[in-house]
Amino acid sequence: MKFTELNLSENIQAAVVTAGFEKASPIQELTIPLALEGKDVIGQAQTGTGKTAAFGLPTLNKISTDRNVIQALVIAPTRELAVQSQEELFRFGRDKGVKVRSVYGGSSIEKQIKALKSGAHVVVGTPGRLLDLIKRKALKLDNVETLILDEADEMLNMGFLEDIEAIISRVPENRQTLLFSATMPDAIKRIGVKFMREPEHVRIEAKELTNVNVDQYYVRVKEHEKFDTMTRLMDVDQPELSIVFGRTKRRVDELTRGLKLRGFRAEGIHGDLDQNKRLRVIRDFKNDQIDILVATDVAARGLDISGVTHVYNYDIPQDPESYVHRIGRTGRAGKSGESITFVSPNEMGYLSMIEKLTKKAMKGLKPATAEEAFQAKKKVALKKIERDFKDESIRANFEKFKGDAIQLAQEFTPEELALYVLSLTVQDPESMPAVEIAREKPLPFKPSGGGKGKGARGNRDRNRGGRDNDRRRGGRRDFKRRDDKFKKDNRRQDNKKSHKNTSSEKKTGFVIRNKGER
Ligand code: ADP
Ligand code: MG
Numbered sequence: 001m002k003f004t005e006l007n008l009s010e011n012i013q014a015a016v017v018t019a020g021f022e023k024a025s026p027i028q029e030l031t032i033p034l035a036l037e038g039k040d041v042i043g044q045a046q047t048g049t050g051k052t053a054a055f056g057l058p059t060l061n062k063i064s065t066d067r068n069v070i071q072a073l074v075i076a077p078t079r080e081l082a083v084q085s086q087e088e089l090f091r092f093g094r095d096k097g098v099k100v101r102s103v104y105g106g107s108s109i110e111k112q113i114k115a116l117k118s119g120a121h122v123v124v125g126t127p128g129r130l131l132d133l134i135k136r137k138a139l140k141l142d143n144v145e146t147l148i149l150d151e152a153d154e155m156l157n158m159g160f161l162e163d164i165e166a167i168i169s170r171v172p173e174n175r176q177t178l179l180f181s182a183t184m185p186d187a188i189k190r191i192g193v194k195f196m197r198e199p200e201h202v203r204i205e206a207k208e209l210t211n212v213n214v215d216q217y218y219v220r221v222k223e224h225e226k227f228d229t230m231t232r233l234m235d236v237d238q239p240e241l242s243i244v245f246g247r248t249k250r251r252v253d254e255l256t257r258g259l260k261l262r263g264f265r266a267e268g269i270h271g272d273l274d275q276n277k278r279l280r281v282i283r284d285f286k287n288d289q290i291d292i293l294v295a296t297d298v299a300a301r302g303l304d305i306s307g308v309t310h311v312y313n314y315d316i317p318q319d320p321e322s323y324v325h326r327i328g329r330t331g332r333a334g335k336s337g338e339s340i341t342f343v344s345p346n347e348m349g350y351l352s353m354i355e356k357l358t359k360k361a362m363k364g365l366k367p368a369t370a371e372e373a374f375q376a377k378k379k380v381a382l383k384k385i386e387r388d389f390k391d392e393s394i395r396a397n398f399e400k401f402k403g404d405a406i407q408l409a410q411e412f413t414p415e416e417l418a419l420y421v422l423s424l425t426v427q428d429p430e431s432m433p434a435v436e437i438a439r440e441k442p443l444p445f446k447p448s449g450g451g452k453g454k455g456a457r458g459n460r461d462r463n464r465g466g467r468d469n470d471r472r473r474g475g476r477r478d479f480k481r482r483d484d485k486f487k488k489d490n491r492r493q494d495n496k497k498s499h500k501n502t503s504s505e506k507k508t509g510f511v512i513r514n515k516g517e518r
Contacts, residue, residue: 001029007036008061011095016057019091025050030202032058035178040196042188043180045204047357051150051180052088059146059178060093063121069143073171074124075164077154079104085150086124098122103139105129113138127155127163134170144171152181152188161187168195213331214311216358217365218341218351225367226342227255227437230312231262232373233340233365234292238380239310241285244294245326247315247440255314256294258435263427266292269299297322305329313341315440316350320357340365374428381425 001024003016024032027045034041035058043054059072074089076082086102093100103112103125109132116123116138123130123139133139147168149155155164177196181188184203192199221229230244244259246252249270256268267281267290278299284290286305293305297317308330317323323341330337341362343351355361368376388394398405408417 006032006057008032008057009096012057012061012092015092015095016053021053025054026204027051027202028054028057030204031055031178034200034202035059035176036061038176040177040199041179042184042192042196042199042201043178044184044202045180045182047182049204052085053092055148055150055178055180056085056089056092059122059148060089060096060098062146063093063096063098065097065121067143068119068121070120070123070140071143072122072146072148073130073141073144073167074122074148074150075127075130075155075167076124076150077126077158077160079106079126081151081154082124082126089122089124093122100124103129103133105132109133109136127160127167130167131163134167141170142172144175146176146178147171149177149179149181149191152179152191153183153185154181156185156187161191164191165195213335214327214337214339216327216339216341216360216362218343218362219365219367220345220348221342221367223344223439226314226344227258227435228370229367230314230340230342231259231264231435232368232370234264234312235373236368236376237310237338238376239291239338241288241305241307242292242310242312243300243305243308243326243329244292244312244314245300245317246294246296247318249296250438251315251440252294252296252299254437258437259292259294261433261435264292265290266294268294270296271298273299297326300326300329307335309335309337311337311339313339316341316343316347317354320354323354324358374426378422378426381422384425385421 003013003021003024006024006029008016025045027043027049031041031043031054035055041055043051045051045054055074063071074082074085076085082102082104086100089098089100098121099119100122101112101115101120101124103116103123105126105128109129112129113133113136116133125133130139134141149164155161177199179188179192179196179199192201219229219233234242244255244266246255249272252268252270256266259266267284269278269281273281281290281293282305285293293300311327311330313323313326317326327337327339330339341351341354351362412420
């Protein structure tokens with residue numbers, strides 16, 4: 001719907017055009033007409049869907065600039081969001097001459113009082129500072145006609161319920177109340193009942209951000225156990241084609257070396273490699289010369305590779321959007337895929353941030369034990385032996401060894417010979433080359449103060465260190481490389497698995513995948 005079809009005054013419409021908005025977003029299309037009619041509205045839509053303009057445009061439309069009093073009050077959870085809303089309201093109301101002020105803690109209250117005195121039609125503020133200003137009698141709310149609770153879920157999460165109630169009690173009862181929120185927990189519905197008059201509910205269904213064909217798992221694991229946990233899972237899963245994501249270039253290099261050492265056909269790509277080398281690795285990956293591609297987010301961006309069955313997030317991504325991009329590498333073209341994210345205990349907050357964005361809970365996965373990994377590899381080996389014995393071309397090769405074989409058969413029992421074959425084919429967990437990945441500090445999680453995860457994001461950038469703590473060391477050299485062809489021949493045939501779990505089980509414990517038939 002075009003903004004011209006909404007009953008907005010001309011100068012507001014002009015400002016929308018200047019802002020470059022072409023069409024109203026769904027939440028705007030549905031809530032603006034209701035708000036313009038004077039109704040109380042509860043609007044629920046995902047972050048980034050234009051809720052500010054949804055309440056802002058009808059509110060600005062209503063302001064009469066010849067009355068120099070506060071006519072609208074917006075309560076916002078954080079300073080950042082208050083400033084953001086103020087800026088957006090200012091740009092839509094500028095032509096009309098609407099004065100919009102923002103007030104928040106951590107900044108001179110005197111200056112804010114001065115700004116309010118110089119005139120304000122709309123005030124956007126955080127709960128604490130609004131209350132302070134009310135107490136100092138610097139904020140007169142008697143003429144407020146529109147009250148807006150923005151990002152209401154965030155405000156409740158931050159424990160502002162009482163403050164909000166105190167503020168609402170200062171606003172005339174005969175007002176219009178608009179409430180906007182990304183989610184709608186019961187506490188918010190109760191606010192609707194308590195402080196709003198027959199509110200109209202508008203809810204825009206959240207879009208599924210991640211592919212439905214991807215089974216998403218997380219494994220809670222300590223930083224120093226991550227690598228072993230991952231390779232064991234790989235042994236059990238036998239991924240056909242997979243991508244491992246690491247946080248830094250160094251990580252990518254170390255993971256690649258470690259995986260090779262354990263017999264996987266892996267290669268890494270990151271920004272420090274020259275273009276030719278990167279292209280070569282990607283070509284090899286596409287042509288089945290490599291089974292595992294290890295990459296940084298940047299290096300993997302925009303890669304169009306089909307047939308990726310597994311995405312391993314060795315490091316949980318820096319921001320939720322990266323997660324969506326990463327797992328978008330699998331489950332393509334109607335095929336199913338799997339993603340496994342390794343999370344250290346103090347990174348669990350990031351997991352929730354991701355789930356909040358994707359609107360999908362990841363299922364907890366119990367790490368495979370060394371024994372399970374060994375059993376899985378053994379099973380693969382036994383199947384291969386059976387298959388090879390039926391393969392004419394392999395049998396043809398036997399001829400060359402006939403004489404030696406007869407001699408061996410006289411010296412050893414069939415059982416001894418079989419044991420020898422198996423011990424050569426199946427790598428024993430005991431003799432696995434040790435791989436140590438240099439420690440990087442796990443991402444410390446601080447609940448986001450800035451809403452939309454901003455606080456956490458900033459925090460993370462400062463803590464990307466750990467570089468000085470480089471304890472890497474090579475694995476043992478006496479290890480026999482796993483036979484590439486062997487592994488490839490034994491790629492998992494059966495992709496189906498039976499997960500007996502629901503997302504609610506996540507809270508109660510781990511989900512154990514049925515690994516029996518793989
Ligand atoms: P929300 O509050 O739902 O998280 P915002 O109001 O902050 O979303 O809007 C997100 C971004 O989208 C802002 O940069 C805003 O200017 C822009 N935006 C909002 N509505 C439209 C629209 N109809 N067309 C284009 N951009 C829009
Ligand atoms: Mg918003």
